[in-house]
Amino acid sequence: MKPRLGYLGFALLVVAVVVAPSISSHYRTFQLAFVGIYLIALIGLNILTGLTGQISLGHGAFMGVGAYTTTILVVDHGWRDLWTLPVAGLVAGLAGLAFGVPATRFAGPYLALATFAIPLSFIGLLKRFPHFTGGTGGRQLPSLHSQFGIKANSSVWIYWVSWLVALAMLLVAYALVRGRFGRALRSVRDSEIAATANGISTAGIKAIAFGISAFYCGLAGGLFAMAVTFVNPDTFPIDLSILLLVGVVLGGAGSLGGMLFGALFVEFIRITWGPALLDVFSRIHHVDARAAGSSLVVYGVVLLLVLYAAPAGAAGLVRRIVAAASSFKPKRRSAPTVDQT
Amino acid sequence: MQQFFEALMTGLAVGAIYAPLALALVLIYKATEVINFAQGEMAMFTTYIAYALLTHPHFGHTFSYWPAFFATLVIAFVFGVGLQRVVIRPLERASVLTVVMATIALLVILNGLAAWIWSPELKFFPSPFPTSSWVVDGVRISKQDTGTFGVTIACVVVLWLFFRFTKLGLAMRAGAVNPDAARLLGVRTSWLLALGWGFAAMLGAVSGMMTAPTNLLSPSMMQAVLIFAFAGAILGGLESPVGAVAGGLGLGVLLSMLGTYVHPVTTELQLPVALAILLIVLLVRPAGVFGRAVVRRV
Numbered sequence: 314m315k316p317r318l319g320y321l322g323f324a325l326l327v328v329a330v331v332v333a334p335s336i337s338s339h340y341r342t343f344q345l346a347f348v349g350i351y352l353i354a355l356i357g358l359n360i361l362t363g364l365t366g367q368i369s370l371g372h373g374a375f376m377g378v379g380a381y382t383t384t385i386l387v388v389d390h391g392w393r394d395l396w397t398l399p400v401a402g403l404v405a406g407l408a409g410l411a412f413g414v415p416a417t418r419f420a421g422p423y424l425a426l427a428t429f430a431i432p433l434s435f436i437g438l439l440k441r442f443p444h445f446t447g448g449t450g451g452r453q454l455p456s457l458h459s460q461f462g463i464k465a466n467s468s469v470w471i472y473w474v475s476w477l478v479a480l481a482m483l484l485v486a487y488a489l490v491r492g493r494f495g496r497a498l499r500s501v502r503d504s505e506i507a508a509t510a511n512g513i514s515t516a517g518i519k520a521i522a523f524g525i526s527a528f529y530c531g532l533a534g535g536l537f538a539m540a541v542t543f544v545n546p547d548t549f550p551i552d553l554s555i556l557l558l559v560g561v562v563l564g565g566a567g568s569l570g571g572m573l574f575g576a577l578f579v580e581f582i583r584i585t586w587g588p589a590l591l592d593v594f595s596r597i598h599h600v601d602a603r604a605a606g607s608s609l610v611v612y613g614v615v616l617l618l619v620l621y622a623a624p625a626g627a628a629g630l631v632r633r634i635v636a637a638a639s640s641f642k643p644k645r646r647s648a649p650t651v652d653q654t
Numbered sequence: 655m656q657q658f659f660e661a662l663m664t665g666l667a668v669g670a671i672y673a674p675l676a677l678a679l680v681l682i683y684k685a686t687e688v689i690n691f692a693q694g695e696m697a698m699f700t701t702y703i704a705y706a707l708l709t710h711p712h713f714g715h716t717f718s719y720w721p722a723f724f725a726t727l728v729i730a731f732v733f734g735v736g737l738q739r740v741v742i743r744p745l746e747r748a749s750v751l752t753v754v755m756a757t758i759a760l761l762v763i764l765n766g767l768a769a770w771i772w773s774p775e776l777k778f779f780p781s782p783f784p785t786s787s788w789v790v791d792g793v794r795i796s797k798q799d800t801g802t803f804g805v806t807i808a809c810v811v812v813l814w815l816f817f818r819f820t821k822l823g824l825a826m827r828a829g830a831v832n833p834d835a836a837r838l839l840g841v842r843t844s845w846l847l848a849l850g851w852g853f854a855a856m857l858g859a860v861s862g863m864m865t866a867p868t869n870l871l872s873p874s875m876m877q878a879v880l881i882f883a884f885a886g887a888i889l890g891g892l893e894s895p896v897g898a899v900a901g902g903l904g905l906g907v908l909l910s911m912l913g914t915y916v917h918p919v920t921t922e923l924q925l926p927v928a929l930a931i932l933l934i935v936l937l938v939r940p941a942g943v944f945g946r947a948v949v950r951r952v
Contacts, residue, residue: 609766
């Protein structure tokens, strides 16, 4: 996408974020807070999957690391909840780096299956050390209160905090990927051999991308824990990790703006969109739209259809529409441009 | 010593569950360089089909165990071939990333579908082997463990015979080693990939039906088994079918030994330990114990 269009999109997003809570109910605002939280996680995962080309099925667990870090710091050490966020990100980022350094030595799909083990291992570790993590029962956080003299409902407060962090991290991601570092990431995705030939350490780049993406997810996890005020091993199941990856692909792997669509999908597919889609089908043939597993089937099928029909995701569709619209305007033939993205 | 042999037996039986799934992963990986994430869920789904055959009357009567077992293998084969033809084949020219994502979509769909059709509750699944055990020199040998081990080894040997001694097996090996040359010689490589998926699904079904009696049948039953199988396959070398089987068995024994002799390693820690083994193997000997290092030419 052209940078000017990106700035316009960002400005529109800021306006939407500022306006949304005043036209939404508290419940809807709370849901939108989660969209912001998932957006942070997806921006991170997009750096790894979209830009560096490495699939991870384990980033839900890094959200878990962040969430538990926040919880333990607040409950056991009396920290104020907001100050735990950077630590949550750092701890998750270091965990990601520790995993990434050995795991990313390998090309191709090895990494993906290794990451599949992270969420399951994470749950095992949580249950193994209950005095620290609360075991199966999980741990409770004190309920959320607005700070700095601002009086706000807790749903509205977490909304503002989440989106402030999300917008800031979006800018950070933009700054990170637009320059030399971003080119290094993309070169690893497009051709490891060419990247190596140009003096890029592919394993190093992959490990760093892994660490950064885990940092983002840890940050999202800390906010997640503050929002739900409760964490247990079932809060971060393997389904969440898969859903994050699906969000990246549906939004459009490699596109920052597409992650917004991905985040909306992650938040709404399970409780709103999936059942609504099934309701449409149940008019033709009776299906129980709220049965266990039904939403999984819906998003699996949606993912498959996207892979077939629009491999570049929502961002790709938007790009195609913009390209089609702008190709009508000029009457003279201009020099062919190369799409950089 | 008695404790050692019992841990060894348990480990071999557990490893015998990992080995076929590890072999299935290697079969598909060797042919297409794609790791099939849905392998575990396919195994789980076919185990539910076996469950349906065993519990619901079809054409007026329910199946007894062994007819249901073999019927499930046939269904699994058709299921695997069908999935490759319908879901994977349209992506033949797509990138590896896209194909891997498609297998993840399959994973999600099959997991949801199983919970949808059969409810996510745990279900009892019968074992064809008695729960009693033999006692030899004070060492208890469970009949169920022995049976599991025997079934798995039998399946692996049959598959090996197929690849070693039939023309179709030779064609499949050729298609995996050099698809272009095989195609030039008149081998229909695309269909061979479908066959590979069929065999992988059959191996998965064996693994699933051997897992279900001890772990109980549920939609997430095979997720951990898939990780163990993958760790086993990495241990043996993803390029080597013999390595996959040996790696799966070896991992089972290793985990059983750790559980017996190293007390901090409880069942909750088995997966983290498997993950650690996986990472250590990748660091120390990336090609696995039986694999050869891959040299890439530009």
